[in-house]
Amino acid sequence: xxxxGQLLIQGLLMGGIYGLIAxxxxxxxxxxxxxNFAHGxxxxxxxxxxxxxxxxxxxxxxxxLVIVAGVMFLLGYLIQFSVINRILDFPEAMQVVPLxxxxxILENALxxxxxxxxxxxxxxxxxxxxxxxxxxxxxxxLLAFGLAIVVTLAIxxxxxxxxxxxxxxxxxxxxxxxxxVGIKVDRINNISFGLGAATTGAAGALLLPLMPVSPxxxxxxxxxxxxxxxxxxxxxxxxxxxxxLILGVAESGSTLFLQxxxxxxxxxxxxVLIMLFKPQGLFAGSK
Amino acid sequence: xxxxxxxxxAVLAVLLILPLFLDKYTLGILIMIFFYAYLGQSxxxxxxxxxxxxxxxxxxxxxGAYTSTFLAQKYGVSPWIGMWLGALTAMAVGLVxxxxxxxxxxxxxxxxxxxxxxxxxxxxxxSHIEALGGFSxxxxxxxxxxxxxxxxxxxxxxxxxxxxxxxxxxxxxxLEVSRLGRFMVAVREDExxxxxxxxxxLRCSMIAIALSAFMTALAGTFYANYIYYLHPDxxxxxxxxxxxxxxxxxxxLGTVLGPILGSFILTPLSEIARSYFSKGGLEGLHLILxxxxxxxxxxxxxxxxxxxxxxxxxxxxxxxxxx
Numbered sequence: 351x352x353x354x355g356q357l358l359i360q361g362l363l364m365g366g367i368y369g370l371i372a373x374x375x376x377x378x379x380x381x382x383x384x385x386n387f388a389h390g391x392x393x394x395x396x397x398x399x400x401x402x403x404x405x406x407x408x409x410x411x412x413x414x415l416v417i418v419a420g421v422m423f424l425l426g427y428l429i430q431f432s433v434i435n436r437i438l439d440f441p442e443a444m445q446v447v448p449l450x451x452x453x454x455i456l457e458n459a460l461x462x463x464x465x466x467x468x469x470x471x472x473x474x475x476x477x478x479x480x481x482x483x484x485x486x487x488x489x490x491x492l493l494a495f496g497l498a499i500v501v502t503l504a505i506x507x508x509x510x511x512x513x514x515x516x517x518x519x520x521x522x523x524x525x526x527x528x529x530x531v532g533i534k535v536d537r538i539n540n541i542s543f544g545l546g547a548a549t550t551g552a553a554g555a556l557l558l559p560l561m562p563v564s565p566x567x568x569x570x571x572x573x574x575x576x577x578x579x580x581x582x583x584x585x586x587x588x589x590x591x592x593x594x595l596i597l598g599v600a601e602s603g604s605t606l607f608l609q610x611x612x613x614x615x616x617x618x619x620x621x622v623l624i625m626l627f628k629p630q631g632l633f634a635g636s637k
Numbered sequence: 638x639x640x641x642x643x644x645x646x647a648v649l650a651v652l653l654i655l656p657l658f659l660d661k662y663t664l665g666i667l668i669m670i671f672f673y674a675y676l677g678q679s680x681x682x683x684x685x686x687x688x689x690x691x692x693x694x695x696x697x698x699x700x701g702a703y704t705s706t707f708l709a710q711k712y713g714v715s716p717w718i719g720m721w722l723g724a725l726t727a728m729a730v731g732l733v734x735x736x737x738x739x740x741x742x743x744x745x746x747x748x749x750x751x752x753x754x755x756x757x758x759x760x761x762x763x764s765h766i767e768a769l770g771g772f773s774x775x776x777x778x779x780x781x782x783x784x785x786x787x788x789x790x791x792x793x794x795x796x797x798x799x800x801x802x803x804x805x806x807x808x809x810x811x812l813e814v815s816r817l818g819r820f821m822v823a824v825r826e827d828e829x830x831x832x833x834x835x836x837x838x839l840r841c842s843m844i845a846i847a848l849s850a851f852m853t854a855l856a857g858t859f860y861a862n863y864i865y866y867l868h869p870d871x872x873x874x875x876x877x878x879x880x881x882x883x884x885x886x887x888x889x890l891g892t893v894l895g896p897i898l899g900s901f902i903l904t905p906l907s908e909i910a911r912s913y914f915s916k917g918g919l920e921g922l923h924l925i926l927x928x929x930x931x932x933x934x935x936x937x938x939x940x941x942x943x944x945x946x947x948x949x950x951x952x953x954x955x956x957x958x959x960x
Contacts, residue, residue: 385746436936442745446690447886447935450879451928458921458928466920565921569875573757576750615761618754625751626741 352484357602359485365598366495366502367553367560371571372578372590373502374549377509380585381522381542382438384445388429388453390572392547395456396422396554397563398464404471404558411473412493415555419501419548426547430540438539453568460565470562494556501552502591505545509587518542522585570614577621583631592633649803656795664791668863670904671798672856677885677896678805679852684882685891686809686818687845688825689738692749692878693756697727697850699873700759701857703769706777706867709785711768716786720858724851730755731850732843739842753875760873774868777861786862794863801859802897805852810893812848821845825891883927887934889941898943903927 371393378386386392396418403414411418429452437445478489509515521528521538529535561567578597582589597617604616624631656664680694704726705719714722734755738748764772781787788794812818823831824838832838861867871877888899910923938945 385750433932433936440935440939442690442749444935444939446692446746446749447882448932450692451931451935454879454931455925455928458924461921462919462925569757573753576753580750609765612761612765615758618758618761621754622737622751622758625743625747626737629741629743629747 356485357605358599359487361599361602362595363491363495364602365595366498367556368574368578368598369591369594370498370502370549371553371575372582372594373505373587374546375575376579376582376585376587376590378543378546379579381518382434382539384434384438384449386546387446387449387572388456389550389575390568390570391453391456392422392550393554393557393571394460394563394565394568396551397558398460399551400555400558401469401471401563404473411555411558412497415497415552418555419551422551423544423548427540427544430543434543435536435539457565457568464565466565468562468564473559490559494560497556498553501549505549506587514541573614574617577617580621580624581632583633586631586633589631589633652799656792661791664795666905666908668791668794668798669908670900671802672859673881673884673904674897674900675801675805676853676856676881677900678809679849679856680881681885681890681896682809682812683845683849685885686825687821687842689842690749691752692882693752694853694881695873695877696756696759697731697853698857698860698877699869700727700730701854702861702867702872703763705858706775706861707769715784716858716862720855723858724854727854728847728851731846735843735846739839756873756878760869763873764869770867774866777865779865797859801856806893806897813893817841817844883931887931887942889943892943895941895943902942
C-alpha cells in the first residue's frame with residue numbers, strides 16, 4: 351500500500367511537468383496546426399541551458415527558470431519566424447521534415463557543445479525529501495510540480511485575460527477572421543511558438559535536478575508530449591494538464607509490474623489506443 | 638525516354654567496372670550510397686507514391702536484421718534464407734500497422750505518430766529480450782563465406798548493394814506504370830476522389846505498406862552482415878528513420894530516380910563530413926549540416942532536386958514530354 355501511495359505521488363508530481371510540456375505543444379498545434387516534432391530536443395536545450403547557468407554562474411535551476419524560458423522564447427520566435435511561417439500552407443508530409451530537422455539540428459548542436467556524456471549536476475535541494483504519512487516526497491520533485499502548475503496557470507490566465515492572449519485565441523479559432531479584425535497573424539504565430547518554446551525551457555529547468563541530462567533525451571520527451579496531448583485532445587490546454595497527470599500516474603504505476611526502462615511501452619501503448627478509439631482525446635468537446 | 642535509359646545503362650556499366658579502380662574506403666562510401674538509395678526507394682513506395690508518411694521505417698530495418706541474425710546464430714540458418722523470413726515478419730507487422738492506421742482513418746500527422754509509436758515500442762521490447770542481446774546489442778561472428786553472407790573486403794558487398802538498389806528501382810518503376818501504381822498515386826492525390834472513382838484505397842494502401850516493409854527489411858539483413866553489429870538504438874531508433882527519409886525527399890518524392898539521386902548527393906556528404914568532423918572532435922556537425930540542407934530543400938526546392946534537374950535536361954532527353 352505504501353508502495354502504491356509512493357508511486358501515485360511520484361506519478362502525480364512527474365505528471366505536472368508532463369502537463370507543462372504538453373501545454374506548449376498543444377498551444378503550438380492549436381494556433382498553427384503544426385505538430386512540433388522538435389519539442390523534445392527543445393526541452394533538452396532548456397535542460398542544458400539551465401545546466402550551463404548552474405555550472406557557470408552557480409544559479410539554481412529554480413531561479414534560472416525565468417532566464418531559460420526567456421531564452422527559449424527567443425529561440426522559438428526565431429524558429430517560427432525563419433522556418434515555420436513559410437511551411438504553414440505545405441502538405442503535411444512537407445511540414446514534418448523541417449520540424450524533424452530542427453530537432454536534429456538542436457540535438458546535434460548539444461552533442462557538439464556538451465559531448466555525449468550524461469551530466470547530473472548538484473543542485474541546492476539535491477535529494478532532500480520529507481515524510482508525508484507513509485510516503486517519502488522528494489522536495490525537488492514537489493517544487494518542480496508546484497512550479498510547473500504555476501507556469502501552466504500563468505499561461506492560461508495570459509491567454510484568457512490579456513489582449514495578446516485573446517488575439518492568440520482568436521487566431522487559433524479563425525485565422526481569416528482574426529486577420530480581418532486587424533490581428534497580425536504572422537506575429538501571433540511567432541509569439542505562440544515562442545510561448546510554446548518557453549514552456550519547454552521552463553520544463554527543462556525543472557527537469558534538470560530530476561534526471562541526468564544527455565543530448566539524446568529529446569525523442570522520449572517528444573513522444574511523451576505527443577501522448578499527453580493526444581490524451582487530452584489536440585489544442586485543448588486543460589486536457590493537456592490533466593493528460594499529463596494521468597500519464598505520470600500510469601507510467602509510475604506500470605513500474606509495479608514492469609522494469610522502469612519499459613514504462614514508455616505503456617505510454618506509447620496508451621497513445622496508440624487513444625488514437626484508434628478516441629482520437630479527439632478523452633475530454634472531447636470541452637475546449 | 639530511351640535516351641534516359643541509355644544514360645542509365647551507361648551509368649550502371651560504369652558502376653559495374655568502377656571497383657577495379659577504387660580503394661576500400663571509397664567502395665565503402667558507394668556501398669552506403671546504394672544502401673540508402675535502396676532504403677529510400679522502399680520508403681518511397683509507401684510515402685512517395687501512396688502518401689502515407691511513415692517516420693518509423695527503422696522498425697522494418699531492425700526486424701529484418703534481428704530475424705536473420707537470430708536465425709543464423711541460433712539455428713545456423715543462412716542469412717540468404719533468413720532475410721526473406723525477416724522480410725515476411727516485417728511485412729506482417731507493417732500490415733498490422735497499416736490496418737490500424739488506414740482502417741481507423743488516422744491521417745497525416747496521426748499516422749506519423751502511429752508509425753513512430755510502433756517503432757519505439759518494438760525497440761524498447763527488443764532492448765529487453767536477452768536472447769536478442771538486450772541493450773548491448775548483438776555482435777556477429779565473422780565467418781566469411783557466401784553461405785554466411787559475409788565477405789572479406791568490400792567488393793562483394795559493393796555488388797550486392799548495387800544489386801539491391803537496381804532491384805528496388807526496377808520494382809518501383811514496374812509498379813509506377815502499373816494499374817496498381819496509378820491507383821496508389823490517385824490515393825495520394827485525393828483519397829476521397831479516388832474512392833469515388835472505384836479505387837479500393839484501403840487495399841492499395843495495404844499493398845504499399847506491405848511491399849515497403851518487406852523491401853526495407855531485406856536491407857536490414859544486409860546491414861547486419863556488413864557492420865557485424867546490431868544495436869537496437871541504432872538499427873531501430875528514430876535516428877535511422879529520419880536518415881532514411883531525407884534522401885528521397887531531397888532527391889524527389891514519388892519518383893524512381895529521386896531516392897537514388899538524393900543518396901548520391903547526401904550520402905557522400907554525410908560520410909565524408911562524418912569522418913572529417915569527428916577527426917576534429919566535431920561529431921554531430923554533419924547532422925547539423927544535414928538538417929539545414931533538408932530544411933533548405935523543403936523551403937526552396939519543394940519538389941526535390943530531380944524535378945529541377947529534369948527541367949534542365951528535358952530538351953536533351955525528349956522535347957515536349959515530361960518523364
